[in-house]
Structures are given as C-alpha cells and as structure tokens.
Amino acid sequence: MAKLSLIDRFHHWRRKRRWDKQYKKGKWDYLANEREAVRYHKIIEYIKTYGKAQPSIMDLGAGEGVLNERLKDFDYSQFTNVDYSAASIEKAKAKNLPKAKSLVADIHTFTPEEQFDVIVFNEAFYYVHLDLRQEVLDRFIDRLKPNGVLIVSIYKEGQDCWDLINASPKLKQLNFEVVNTDRETTYWKVGAYRAI
Numbered sequence: 001m002a003k004l005s006l007i008d009r010f011h012h013w014r015r016k017r018r019w020d021k022q023y024k025k026g027k028w029d030y031l032a033n034e035r036e037a038v039r040y041h042k043i044i045e046y047i048k049t050y051g052k053a054q055p056s057i058m059d060l061g062a063g064e065g066v067l068n069e070r071l072k073d074f075d076y077s078q079f080t081n082v083d084y085s086a087a088s089i090e091k092a093k094a095k096n097l098p099k100a101k102s103l104v105a106d107i108h109t110f111t112p113e114e115q116f117d118v119i120v121f122n123e124a125f126y127y128v129h130l131d132l133r134q135e136v137l138d139r140f141i142d143r144l145k146p147n148g149v150l151i152v153s154i155y156k157e158g159q160d161c162w163d164l165i166n167a168s169p170k171l172k173q174l175n176f177e178v179v180n181t182d183r184e185t186t187y188w189k190v191g192a193y194r195a196i
C-alpha cells in the first residue's frame with residue numbers, strides 16, 4: 001500500500017465505500033443466480049480435482065460468501081472468507097456457514113498467519129491495484145501449504161492478470177478453461193495452479 005500514491009489510496013478507500021453501499025442495497029445479490037452458478041461449479045470442480053480431501057480454503061474478495069455456501073461442509077475442513085467490504089462480510093457471517101470464518105481485511109495488505117490448501121481469487125484479482133498485483137500474488141502463493149492450489153476466476157479476458165499469473169515461476173498451471181453461459185458476452189476464464 002505504501003507504494004500507492006495518496007490519490008490512489010483515496011480512490012481505493014472510495015471504492016471500498018462503494019462496495020459497502022452496493023452490498024447494503026443488494027446490488028450483488030445476483031451473484032447467487034443460476035447464470036453465475038457455472039463459474040462457482042468450475043471452481044468447486046477444481047477444488048475437488050486438484051485439492052487434497054477436505055482442504056482448508058481461503059476465498060479472497062469473497063463478498064457474501066457465495067462460494068462457501070455452494071460447497072457442502074464435508075467438502076472442506078475450514079473455510080475463510082476475506083473481503084474488505086464490512087457490509088459483505090456481515091452478510092456472509094449471517095449465513096452461519098459451518099466451519100467458516102469471515103474476516104474484513106484488505107487483500108492489498110492482509111497476510112494471514114496460517115497457510116491454506118486452497119486459495120481462491122474469485123472475481124477479485126483484477127481489483128488489486130496494478131502496481132501491487134505481483135506483490136499480492138507472491139504474498140498469497142506464500143500462504144499456500146506445500147502442494148497447495150491457487151484457483152483464479154476472471155470475468156471475460158483479464159489478459160494482464162493471466163500474463164502475470166502464468167509468468168510466475170512459483171506456480172504450475174494445472175488447468176485453464178473458459179466457462180460460457182447462455183449469453184455470448186458473459187463468460188469467465190478459470191485457472192488452477194499448483195504451488196511449486
């Protein structure tokens with residue numbers, strides 16, 4: 001964060017307030033809709049295919065905890081939802097999801113003490129400031145347990161983000177797919193990576 005100019009930090013703070021307002025108004029309720037479900041299904045498929053049995057999972061930019069909600073409690077040993085919008089985390093907490101922890105924290109600065117079997121950036125990595133993306137990526141790769149899996153979902157192209165992730169010498173790509181919907185312009189790319 002110290003890397004960011006005062007004006008960038010101001011924009012960052014303003015964006016966070018905007019997320020809070022939008023979550024309070026229910027603007028993001030649609031993330032639980034069926035059209036969105038396909039990308040959560042792909043992430044869950046990757047968790048089950050490449051993660052260990054009953055992994056510990058951290059979801060960065062988790063919003064209201066929709067991914068956590070779409071998993072069965074026997075699919076994980078522990079689930080940590082992280083978002084800097086207090087309003088979204090309140091909604092996640094209100095769901096009382098089993099074996100779940102929901103924290104208000106900023107991906108730009110947050111370093112969890114523990115390591116995880118699976119870390120997910122589900123429609124969140126592209127919100128990280130351009131100047132901080134490498135540092136953030138490296139910090140969270142470091143929070144993966146040995147053999148841990150990083151899963152990233154990005155709406156549409158996200159080419160800069162994929163270039164950065166694919167160039168990391170600390171990651172090996174396990175899978176990468178385009179997830180389409182009934183709408184030609186609505187699609188996501190989802191990648192799974194093993195920490196090496």
Ligand SMILES: C[S@@+](CC[C@H](N)C(=O)[O-])C[C@H]1O[C@@H](n2cnc3c(N)ncnc32)[C@H](O)[C@@H]1O
Pocket residue numbers: 019031060061062063064065066067082083084085088105106107108122123124127128
């Ligand atoms: C498009 S929403 C995705 C929510 C959730 N991952 C999902 O797909 O259901 C993006 C989320 O990233 C969060 N976010 C953006 N920048 C963040 C940051 N610097 N630290 C933590 N969360 C952030 C927003 O508050 C928002 O909840």
